[in-house]
Amino acid sequence: MRPEQLPLDLPVRNAMNAAGFVVSDSNRDAVAWLDRWPDWPNGILAVYGPPGCGKTHLAHVWQARSTARFLEPSALEHLPLGENLILDGIRLPEEHLFHLINHVRAQQTTLLILDREPPARWAVRLPDLASRLASVPAVAVLPPDDTLLAAVLAKHFVDRQVEVAPEVIAYLVKQIERSFVAAETMARRLDREAMARRAPITIRLARDLLSGEDS
Incomplete structure (x- = not known):
């Protein structure tokens, strides 16, 4: 390949809005659950599935409706008040996750969790946290x-x-x-x-x- 033929890594514009999302049998249940918002048990919903299956795209679509914020670990010390939150593929320390769930309940806001596995399957040692995770409704995005x-x-x-x-x-x-x-x-x-x-x-x-x- 001649030098002038070398392809450049040009910026890619990822369309993450509702118009760019396609509903099919593989994600229909997850879409239905998001449409139920804010009527989620205890204000929390988990969407799980393999990497790149569209979970984050779904979250962006929901974010436009809910004005939710994607939560970064650095924000855990000063959690926002009165805001809906999205936890995208981040496994927090158990104490921090327990605090986050209690914060969402106390604020009567909502939390969307995105992960490869449903929270009920996460290996946690705190009994109270395990109980809370077991009660979180979890819906799969299939292949x-x-x-x-x-x-x-x-x-x-x-x-x-x-x-x-x-x-x-x-x-x-x-x-x-x-x-x-x-x-x-x-x-x-x-x-x-x-x-x-x-x-x-x-x-x-x-x-x-x-x-x-x-x-």
């Missing part, structure tokens, strides 16, 4: 079906401002691993390869990349 995987692929290409024909998306859905991480990785690799070749993204290019060929 994507064809409809959702195609939509996620299309979204990644749109975020990269790349036009890809529907037949290419359909081909990729049948060829790549059924995961959101694989969809994001493939979109990034195809974008880079297309820039390097100065060519559009086609089924042939996708087939070359998947097979390891360099035509």
Whole structure:
């Protein structure tokens, strides 16, 4: 590859709004639970699933309705008053998590927890915390079906401002691993390869990349 062909890592605009979110069988239950807000037991809901399955996107959609804040560990010493909160993939020390749950209950606000596993399965030693986590309703975001995987692929290409024909998306859905991480990785690799070749993204290019060929 000549130096002038080296692809650049250009900024990617990730659309995290409701218009960019696709409801399918794999996430329908989670969407229904978020639509129930603020009617969550004790003001807390957990959404769990594999990395890249759309949990954070769901949280951003809910954030627009609830004006919730994504919570950083550094904010634990001075928790905001009267604000809805989102805990995205952060496993807090047990004492801090116990304090956070009590804070949400006392403030009568809401807390959305995002994780790979439901809180009831977390290994905790504090009995009172274990009891509270066991009572948190938890809803899964499942691995994507064809409809959702195609939509996620299309979204990644749109975020990269790349036009890809529907037949290419359909081909990729049948060829790549059924995961959101694989969809994001493939979109990034195809974008880079297309820039390097100065060519559009086609089924042939996708087939070359998947097979390891360099035509």
